[in-house]
Amino acid sequence: MNDLFSKFDALIQQRETLLAGGVEDPFNLVMERVLSPTQAVCNGRDTILLGTYNYMGMTFDPDVIAAGKKALDDFGSGTTGSRVLNGTYQGHREVEAALCEFYAMDHAMVFSTGYQANLGIISTIAGKGDYIILDIDSHASIWDACKMGDAEVVPFKHNDLEAMERRLKRVPEGAGILVVLEGVYSMLGDVAPLAEMVAIAKKHGAMVLVDEAHSMGFIGEHGRGVAEDQGVLDQVDFVIGTFSKSVGTVGGFCVSNHPKFEIMRLVCRPYVFTASLPPSVVATAATSIRKLMHGSNKRAHLWENSRRLHGGLQALGFQLGTQEPQSAIVAVIMPNLERGAAMWEALLKEGLYVNLARPPATPANMTLLRCSLCAEHSAEQVEEILGMFERAGKAVGII
Amino acid sequence: MTRDETDSRIRALIEPFNKKGARVDDATSFAGDLEFDSLTVMDFVAAIEDEFDIIISMNQQAEIENYGQLVDAVCKLQG
Numbered sequence: 001m002n003d004l005f006s007k008f009d010a011l012i013q014q015r016e017t018l019l020a021g022g023v024e025d026p027f028n029l030v031m032e033r034v035l036s037p038t039q040a041v042c043n044g045r046d047t048i049l050l051g052t053y054n055y056m057g058m059t060f061d062p063d064v065i066a067a068g069k070k071a072l073d074d075f076g077s078g079t080t081g082s083r084v085l086n087g088t089y090q091g092h093r094e095v096e097a098a099l100c101e102f103y104a105m106d107h108a109m110v111f112s113t114g115y116q117a118n119l120g121i122i123s124t125i126a127g128k129g130d131y132i133i134l135d136i137d138s139h140a141s142i143w144d145a146c147k148m149g150d151a152e153v154v155p156f157k158h159n160d161l162e163a164m165e166r167r168l169k170r171v172p173e174g175a176g177i178l179v180v181l182e183g184v185y186s187m188l189g190d191v192a193p194l195a196e197m198v199a200i201a202k203k204h205g206a207m208v209l210v211d212e213a214h215s216m217g218f219i220g221e222h223g224r225g226v227a228e229d230q231g232v233l234d235q236v237d238f239v240i241g242t243f244s245k246s247v248g249t250v251g252g253f254c255v256s257n258h259p260k261f262e263i264m265r266l267v268c269r270p271y272v273f274t275a276s277l278p279p280s281v282v283a284t285a286a287t288s289i290r291k292l293m294h295g296s297n298k299r300a301h302l303w304e305n306s307r308r309l310h311g312g313l314q315a316l317g318f319q320l321g322t323q324e325p326q327s328a329i330v331a332v333i334m335p336n337l338e339r340g341a342a343m344w345e346a347l348l349k350e351g352l353y354v355n356l357a358r359p360p361a362t363p364a365n366m367t368l369l370r371c372s373l374c375a376e377h378s379a380e381q382v383e384e385i386l387g388m389f390e391r392a393g394k395a396v397g398i399i
Numbered sequence: 400m401t402r403d404e405t406d407s408r409i410r411a412l413i414e415p416f417n418k419k420g421a422r423v424d425d426a427t428s429f430a431g432d433l434e435f436d437s438l439t440v441m442d443f444v445a446a447i448e449d450e451f452d453i454i455i456s457m458n459q460q461a462e463i464e465n466y467g468q469l470v471d472a473v474c475k476l477q478g
Binding site: 131136146152153156157163166360364365 | 454
């Protein structure tokens with residue numbers, strides 16, 4: 001018998017070597033108790049959370065929790081059905097209405113995860129003979145959507161306007177084009193030059209989809225994301241987003257002004273062939289989205305936190321993914337996986353959780369310690385975090 | 400452009416990516432002989448696309464395993 005698992009041997013070996021060094025498994029952490037959006041008990045230790053994407057700290061908001069409990073009581077624990085059969089409850093309609101209001105767009109379609117939103121929309125609208133022109137650092141859900149669909153897939157160098165335009169120029173005349181971009185790229189926390197990119201895409205007759213998963217709630221005047229911030233949201237055909245970051249629960253969505261958008265509900269397989277979100281989840285999401293419309297104080301504090309952490313880490317001598325803070329993600333570049341894992345563990349022992357990100361998820365084979373800030377991190381916590389980085393960084397010899 | 404001309408232009412482009420200095424003929428494979436990882440493939444494809452002003456989509460790349468197949472594909476894509 002040919003063992004189908006032998007293709008994973010190299011990865012199994014790499015993992016065993018890493019763990020043999022005595023390091024705690026970075027990919028097997030258990031949150032035993034979660035005390036707040038910024039604190040938990042992990043592997044038996046009190047820990048500050050700095051790698052959760054819980055940007056606006058909505059997970060413990062009393063109104064959000066109350067809405068979820070009420071929906072659980074009134075509608076039960078799950079829908080046990082597809083959105084197009086028995087799985088559309090009042091709450092699904094309400095969360096879609098909240099999204100239309102949040103983005104000031106005509107249509108909103110909610111998926112069971114953000115991954116499925118990208119998978120479904122991209123693979124469905126770009127068909128055989130069409131071209132998808134996408135940034136090479138796109139999220140896995142975008143790449144998987146490309147793999148699932150029948151369109152021709154053409155990547156260009158990250159955030160490179162010329163590389164993008166050269167490819168658009170070469171698309172055969174008459175072919176449909178979907179340009180896929182992200183507002184904030186989650187690995188390095190850098191922002192796309194969407195104003196220029198959207199203009200170039202439109203010049204070449206392309207439709208534009210922007211994934212704003214990492215910007216919702218705190219970038220742009222109304223928290224609609226990078227496209228709003230750069231003044232081109234009205235030129236974007238499809239915005240993809242998620243409930244699992246600023247909104248503080250799980251689920252994904254697409255909002256659009258396309259007049260025929262509603263047909264997606266019948267033709268998009270990752271929407272049709274899966275159960276819809278539980279009533280409690282859509283109730284918490286709708287409540288959270290409505291509260292995010294009025295979150296300007298929290299937004300300002302989140303930006304203060306991001307600037308302080310970025311500046312503080314830079315002053316300590318860490319190498320960061322961006323020269324200046326561009327989002328609520330601060331990526332600390334590690335020399336390699338072994339040292340990165342050692343630093344990750346040293347931070348965990350200090351009582352700090354960050355994400356250890358490694359190839360193939362990262363650009364250019366980098367190992368990153370990815371920090372994502374929360375509006376609920378206090379200024380004191382950020383100082384405490386910097387102290388932990390300093391001690392851990394010196395102990396491991398990174399700084 | 401003849402196949403030979405295309406071949407020599409691609410041969411020049413492959414030079415900086417051929418870190419091991421492996422001998423390149425039609426049967427040379429990118430993954431096995433040249434040990435190109437996915438990032439190298441992306442950069443190499445971009446260089447060819449710009450040189451010949453063509454698109455080699457990822458769908459087409461999936462069918463190109465060795466050097467000879469690449470030269471043939473580029474000849475075809477130039478029309």
